[in-house]
Amino acid sequence: MKPILMIHEFKEDFLDLPLEDYTLTFDDGLYTQYKFINEIKKINTRKFFFISSNIICPENIDQNDNFIKSIDAHKKAFAGDYTNYMKWSQIKIIDKLKDCYIGCHSHFHKLKTASCVECIILDNRLMLHDFIKNLGYVPREFCFPYNYQTSLYKEILSLKGFRNFYGRERIDISIL
Numbered sequence: 001m002k003p004i005l006m007i008h009e010f011k012e013d014f015l016d017l018p019l020e021d022y023t024l025t026f027d028d029g030l031y032t033q034y035k036f037i038n039e040i041k042k043i044n045t046r047k048f049f050f051i052s053s054n055i056i057c058p059e060n061i062d063q064n065d066n067f068i069k070s071i072d073a074h075k076k077a078f079a080g081d082y083t084n085y086m087k088w089s090q091i092k093i094i095d096k097l098k099d100c101y102i103g104c105h106s107h108f109h110k111l112k113t114a115s116c117v118e119c120i121i122l123d124n125r126l127m128l129h130d131f132i133k134n135l136g137y138v139p140r141e142f143c144f145p146y147n148y149q150t151s152l153y154k155e156i157l158s159l160k161g162f163r164n165f166y167g168r169e170r171i172d173i174s175i176l
Helices: 012-016 031-035 070-078 088-095 117-135 151-159
Strands: 004-007 023-027 047-051 100-104 141-143 164-166
Touching (some): 047 088, 047 141, 088 100, 100 117, 117 151
Parallel strands (some): 004 023, 023 047, 047 100, 141 164
C-alpha cells in the first residue's frame, strides 16, 4: 500500500515530484487542482478529490486560476466568493477519469465543534443531498475537514455508509 499524500492548492512545481509513489488526496476542490487535471490524470496512481459540497463555484461565474493558498480561498468562500473552487460540471469530469475518485469533505467545511451531534447530522444531510443531486450518488470516501476526526464524527459517517476515512495519517506535500 502506498503512503497517502495530502494536497490542497496545486502548482506546476508539484509535477516534478515523484507523485506516482503515493496515493494522492486533493482537499477542498480548489480550482488549481482542475487547472492541472490533464497533467494530474497522467500520474499512475489513485487520486481522490475531496469536495465540500457547499464550497462550489456557480456554473455561471468565471473562475480565478491564480495560485491561492487554501486558507485564503476558504476566507473568500466563507465571505461568498467561490471563484477559487471547482464547479459541479468540472467535478463530474474528474469523476469519469481513470484512477480519479470523488470523495466527500463535509458540506460547510467548518463545524463549530466536531463533537456537536446536531451540527454533524445537519452537515451530513446537506452534503448527502448535494452529492446525490449533482453527481447522482454519494461517494463512500470521506476526508475530515482540517483533519479533525473524533470517534463520534466517524461513527455518524459510518452509519451513512462511509467506509474509507482520511485525515491526519496523510503526508503533507509541503514536506517533499
